[in-house]
Amino acid sequence: MSGRPEKLFPLFAGLETLDGVGPKTAQHMAQLGIESPRDVLYALPYAVVDRRRRETVQGADLPSIVTVEVTVGTHRPARNRGGAYRIHVEDSQTDFQLVFFHARGDYLKKILPQGARRVVSGKLELFDGMAQMVHPDHIVPPEEAAGLPEFEPVYHLTQGVSQKIAYKAAQSALTRAPELAEWADPTQVARQNWPDWRSAMQAAHHPKGADDVAPFAPARERLAYDELFAHQLTLALARQRERKARGIVSIGSGQLQSKVLGSLSYRPTGAQTRAIEEISADMSSEARMNRLLQGDVGAGKTLVGFLALLIAVEAGGQGVMMAPTEILARQHLEGLRPLAEEAGVVLEILTGRDKGSERRAKVEALKRGDIHILVGTHAVFQSDVEFHDLRLAIVDEQHRFGVRQRMELSEKGQGADVLVMTATPIPRSLALAQYGDMDISVLDEKPPGRKPIKTAIVSTQRMDEVVAHLRSAIEDGKQCYWVCPLVDESEVSDLTAAEERFKRLRALLGDDAVGLVHGQMPPAEKDAAMAAFQSGQTKVLVATTVIEVGVNVPNATIMVIERAEIFGLAQLHQLRGRVGRGEDASTCLLMYQAPLSDGGRKRLEVLRETEDGFRIAETDLQMRGAGDLIGTAQSGLPRFRIADLERQAGLMAVAQTDARALLSGDPKLNSDRGQAARVLLWLMKQDQAIRLISVG
Structure with missing residues (x-):
């Protein structure tokens, strides 16, 4: 595994080797994390514009993008600076206006001379009953109109990179894409009817409609699979090496x-x-x-x-x-x-x-x-x-x-x-x-005898009722957690929130009844506060989220979470799991501050309906996305360009099975498919994996 395969060299050359990319554009692209023609290929379009030619704009559903040949009519320059410069145009059946702001009249007269024929393409809207196209995307003479793609891919851009440049760079990068031997499992390819890698790239950059830019389009799915497969191959290689490190055989007698x-x-x-x-x-x-x-x-x-x-x-x-x-x-x-x-x-x-x-x-x-x-x-x-x-x-x-x-x-x-x-x-x-x-x-099953936890959603306006409920529970000998939110990143304000609540509850429930634990305390004090609560000396423990980790107090049957709407679902689920550990029925009160956003309401309702942590995590994933769920910064989650972990969960499992199967039959990746997989690892910049093979 000496070095990068030669057929991939063109894909890893400088960006400036692409048509229309100069040093300046290359710098702008680098800000998007695009550093080689290979990266240009992997920056797929996220939308597509239908620029098929129409005879007339008559009957078009407005507002929409239309492409039509027109005869240029009269120019009406703007009355004041920054006003609208209007040009009257007619197609085969009706007329409309082209509108320009901050326009230079002499320039417009040059590209749209009166009486000339032009093909214009852009968004046509109705404004005060008049159809107008503000700043057309394209204005070309009819003989040059063949250069307009019928379906134009739309790319994510940055300052200094226009759609035209992005399109041109992608087309140029596609000419470098070599034919590569197939690394995916042949039965999988046949079953899903996937194109080969190069055809998939061609198709992904030439979408023919909205379905072609969706994650389930065959070309996209195939490229997403490649990403996941390369990632899983890397992990499987690491696992293979880990397992080769001889273990100790431990056989229990039972x-x-x-x-x-x-x-x-x-x-x-x-x-x-x-x-x-x-x-x-x-x-x-x-x-x-x-x-x-x-x-x-x-x-x-x-x-x-x-x-x-x-x-x-x-x-x-x-x-x-x-x-x-x-x-x-x-x-x-x-x-x-x-x-x-x-x-x-x-x-x-x-x-x-x-x-x-x-x-x-x-x-x-x-x-x-x-x-x-x-x-x-x-x-x-x-x-x-x-x-x-x-x-x-x-x-x-x-x-x-x-x-x-x-x-x-x-x-x-x-x-x-x-x-x-x-x-x-x-x-x-x-x-x-x-x-x-x-x-x-x-x-994924609960042991028998765990009582379900009753979860209720209450507004902070009902604070008095909540405190009254607490008081009667304490008189019955029960204990309670009261979790204060981390309001913002500064520890100081969190502290004041928790300390304020602590003071108010002490005033209402008695000094000895309430303890406090928060992140800023010296460990010994924290331990003492926890111990006092565990032994039942204090009845209510006011805490910032330091308690979500594993604490076990079977006698605690009430969990109050203030401002529950600003916590993540997984965190709320973990906190709620601190109660319901004893014989008695437990409750969790999620207190929110009105008005609730839709997302906030949905999160709280999911918690009220289920105690199944896996269902909650799936919902969390759909609502927040993969990165947030485990804090991307420290999650060790790879960044995928094409694959979408939320929508393509099943594909990940397939990729893992395939990667492990390939390696178990061909641990050194020497077979034809193994060699193809090595090329994939280079293509996906999985240097770590490549090192593992060369060492292994």
């Missing part, structure tokens, strides 16, 4: 697991059982596990994670569960302790708080293998921490645990299996785009 399962008051859901089967199959194979466990709030990820840790212990090794914060690590510890007692395994915690001799004792016990399962924060990464025989690392992915940390962790246990858990339901298409190098298990 003894410890059955003790835990026997002690439960309920049976695991089908989804939990399936996930455990997938995980134990991965752990018992020689390849290293790299699996994502995706589960909705309350879907029972903890149990699945713990059973996986037990497989490691049954096989004679150790397991570690990583949490992003001290609070969460302690909470994992609380959640796992009763299970560990049933199984009779040694469970310990290691965080930044462990100091001195106590820490030393833990580190030594870990090295001897006396600790079976460790719960920890990133303190586990410190160099003096060594495991006796680490088999499985579970990462709680609330804090965007990156690939780099996954690597560090795997170095602690050469070849340890990795399971990443996330409580954010991600629609499948995005999960594949973001975690395509991993295998995915999904928990």
